[in-house]
Amino acid sequence: MEIGVAAYRKNDLNLKATELRLGLPGTDDHEMEEQTSVRNNNNKRPSPDTGDDCGVKNKSEAAGCEEVTPVAKAQIVGWPPIRSYRKNSLQQKKTETEGTGIYVKVSMDGAPYLRKIDLKLYNGYAELLKALENMFKFTIGQYSEREGYKGSEFAPTYEDKDGDWMLVGDVPWEMFMSSCKRLRIMKRSEARGLGCGV
Amino acid sequence: MESTRSLSFPDKVRERVFAHLTSPEDRSSVSLVCKSWYDAERLSRTRVSIRNCYSVSPEILVRRFPNIRGVSLKGKPRFSDFNLVPSDWGADVHAWLVAFADRCPLLEELSLKRMAVSDESLEFLAFSFPNFKVLSLLSCDGFTTDGLEAIATFCKNLTELDIQENGVEDRSGSWLSCFPERFTSLEVLNFSNLTSEVDFDALERLVSRCKSLKVLKVNRSVSLEQLQKLLVLAPQLVELGTGSFSLEFSAHQFAELESAFNNCKNIQSLSGLLDATVRYLPAIYPACANLTFLNLSYAAMQSDELDNLLMHCPHLQRLWVLDTVGDKGLEAVGSNCPLLEELRVFPADPFDEEIIQGVTEEGFLAVSFGCPRLHYVLYFCQQMTNAAVATIVQNCPDFTHFRLCIMNPGQPDYLTNEPMDEAFGAVVKTCTKLQRLSVSGLLTDLAFEYIGKHAKNLEVLSVAFAGSSDWGMQCVLEGCPKLSKLEIRDCPFGDAALLSGLEKYESMRSLWMSACNVTVDGCRLLATKMPRLNVEVIKDDESDDSQADKVYVYRTVAGPRRDSPPSVLAL
Secondary structure (H helix, E strand, C coil), X not given: CCCCCCCCCCCCCCHHHHXXXXXXXXXXXXXXXXXXXXXXXXXXXXXXXXXXXXXXXXXXXXXXXXXXXCCCCCCCCCCCCCCHHHHHHHHHHHHHHCCCCCEEEEEEXXXXXXXXEEXXXXXXXXXXXXXXXXXXXXXXXXXXXXXXXXXXXXXXXXXXXXXXXXXXXXXXXXXXXXXXXXXXXXXXXXXXXXXXXX | CCCCCCXXXXXXXXXXXXXCCCCHHHHHHHHCCCHHHHHHHHHHCCEXXXXXXXXXXXXXXXXXXXXXXXXXXXXCCHHHHHCCCCCCCCCECHHHHHHHHHHCCCCCEEEEECCECCHHHHHHHHHHCCCCCEEEEECCEEEEHHXXXXXXXXXXXXXXXXXXXXXXXXXXXXXXXXXXXXCCCCXXXXXXXXXXXXXXXXXXXXXXXXXXXXXXXXXXXXXXHHHHHHHHHCCCCCEEECCECCCCCCXXXXXXXXXXXXXXXXXXXXXXXXXXXXXXXXXXXXXXXXXXXXXXXXXXXXXXXXXXXXXXXXXXXXXXXXXXXXXXXXXXXXXXXXXXXXXXXXXXXXXXXXXXCCCCHHHHHHHHHHCCXXXXXXXXXXXXXXXXXXXXXXXXXXXXXXXXXXXXXXXXXXXXXXXXXXXXXXXXXXXXCCCEEECCCCCXXXXXXXXXXXXXXCCEEEEECCCCCHHHHHHHHHCCCCCCEEEEECCCCXXXXXXXXXXXXXXXXXXXXXXXXXXXXXXXXXXXXXXXXXXXXXXXXXXCCCECCEEEEEECCCCCCCCCCCCEEEX
């Protein structure tokens, strides 16, 4: 297993190098970027059945993504330049509000950043899908139980409590809300054979 | 031919005339004419602003201006807001208070920014100035709510208590109950900074008896229901800061709240709205007709909530929001606020690296198309392009303050992958009135060449993670004729760059450089050559002794300061 080289700030121990993990062959750590320079990342395509996250930082890389265990980027002191008072208010608010909503991360193949949404804000699949379309600026096709999402190159999928990747819309909304752990807008070619009417 | 004869003009008359001079620039000019004008000016001066508390000593100040009634003092370098300055660095207000108590006991107003203020100082203030009226503390630290108790208890003529964004230790809300029952003079009360619960009955009685109250900004502990009661008591408010804006409200309670807002015909500024939920926000719509300033920077709003709200705010001039509104929300700003002059977009979640939400160049563009009067912007974003900025400044050429923060350090134009030099080039070439500029993204020396060459009115420049060599900083120091404050962090500028500003620093207020390539020897050389500058090196614990991790250079007539802590090396 290849171990990615991470650029840590001095004083950090390179624990990643000695970490024991269960990972599929061919996956490796996302290289951590330097703070002050932009590098081209060595991105590898994920294997279809691992349900990997996208955590690519460099937006100009359009290619696929690697598996990411969220590597904590060494935080730069005093950056971004927000007053301590405001920073503390935000942290406080974050811990407060996250109690009440159902927050899931949403990634999209090819997009460099994850987003976070509160499922409680939506009244059903229609609203959710519309929001996703707006967020990532793409169109979701027509859903049918047999064929999944037709008419678009993307399909919305989610990881459920059991770790399985399912097509969004296959189960009743309430069940979805309680079992959805994260969302991924996958390329349709990769979504074939996912969780629906087998 | 008449013989020339100097007019013997009674000094007192001259003083009376000069008493009408309000602008500090005018007063400065007048004081330079001749000795008698200098004296008349200084004796008639009632307000003074010291933008760097170490540029002059308290003794010099009170000797020159014995009749001052209002003083504003700024202390620590601005980067102390971002934890880059040790907490014991200095800027203690106490020596100033002692000098004022001795020579200017009629002092009425004190505005402090980034000063160290202790409870003892607040108590001393409360006891020393019987006429004291206005206390404003912004971004200060070192005091607790005990100090506020002294102010509330003993300042019988207080009209203004404004506590904003300070590092204050909030021990309890009991300070508010210390205002005596006979005390009625309050016009401004802002305690949104504090978190402890205040005695609502005491607050209610206070608001009720202070008929001249114009500004009320409460803290989170004041609920919507309580707010409604306060609004009924003070419909004359001009500026309102709400506390927590969420509650399980019945329809009747909502109607009451709406009615209370409806009666507040004079509100021009609205802030707070913490945890504002969509359901209750419409209650404020009736009060928004005359709104000129809306501060939503602590309310995580979505784009459609913002759109609905802004439809009711046609006269909005200043808007502060969180980036949760997204580009779509900023489009709503562009459509609803044609009179907008100032926009600040703060990041809601700046430290979670995986989650990138927020605004892009699209939002900024949308605002620039809809708001031609825009001249002040503070924009935190994830991505930007040179082309977008060029269009933005074409739409809004009157920028006086352009503060752009692309949050990933050293990030290029995300479409072309080029440096952001042309963006800031466009800003300085087009916006001839530019006074303040903060740059970000990947920048080479070219950006600084542009700045030095074109930014003729620039007074304040902030730079981070930018530049290629000493040449960049040199361009700025040799250009920019009105440069007053230069703050730099994490740039490849070294001693040559530092020393190229030798001639310049006395005409500037200050220079800050941290995590650059400056050495202690370079600083020492600067200090030797320019005795009227204070050159301070702040050492980081771990680094090499020859490196000057943080340098702060400022002009002063007070000589080297005597209160530097051990971490500060005064050269």
